[in-house]
Amino acid sequence: MKPLKYTIARNFHIIAVLIATWIFNIVINLFSTLLETWIPITISTVLLIASLALVFYLFGQIAHPKTKWVLVTEENQPDFHQGMIILVGPGRRGADPLETAVKPAIEYHLTHAANKQPLSHVWLIASQPAIPVANAIRTMFQDKLDIEIIQVDDAFSVQPVYQIIKDIYEHKLEAFGLQPSQVISDFTGGTKLMSAGMVLACQNRYPMQYMSGKEDAESTPIMVRFKPEETQADS
Helix, strand or coil: CHHHHHHHHHCHHHHHHHHHHHHHHHHHHHHHHHHHCCCCHHHHHHHHHHHHHHHHHHHHHHHCCCCCEECCCHHHCCCCCCEEEEEECCCCCCCCCCCCCHHHHHHHHHHCCCCCCCCCEEEEEEEHHHHHHHHHHHHHHCCCCEEEEEEECCCCCHHHHHHHHHHHHHHHCHHHCCCHHHEEEECCCCCHHHHHHHHHHHCCCCCEEEEECCCCEECEEEEECCCCCCCCCCC
């Protein structure tokens, strides 16, 4: 029921235009019939043409896609990876739970790999409230990917996610024939402390990304690079 509600809400403007067009057509027909009793038929013809022009304009506005601004230049986007570890949050209240950063993050590595080997395995790290979202994401991509969901018992602590990420990189990749350099971690979703746990586990050892984007911009990953400073011993 929820997906239907979100679909209707997201496409409400189309439904509104269709209803408005139907009502407008009825009014024009009644008005033109009335005019024909006093005024030559050419006036009603002009009104009909004007109404059709308005309808075509409205549908053109709906069908014409908005300009998608890419916020991340190509050189700052990550290479395509065969494995991903993604933090999953429950999403904003009242919004479609599937319209989070997880979907475009997966699609980037899944559909844009060209001749390279595409994404094959994904680990979704989710807090308890985000488990339904993770399950929905897994269902969405189940025909294309092997997706494993790992629940975080405490989403407001750094340690659990830190330990999960380390365990995946150190013990779980070999079963899928993956090297650490082939697996990228996305810390866009989840709580701030979950993100901190992922960053601390990856540091400069494993690749990371963060999904950029806003309402009128294409959601695109940015490669996150940093090198911890080395402290020098006092001479």
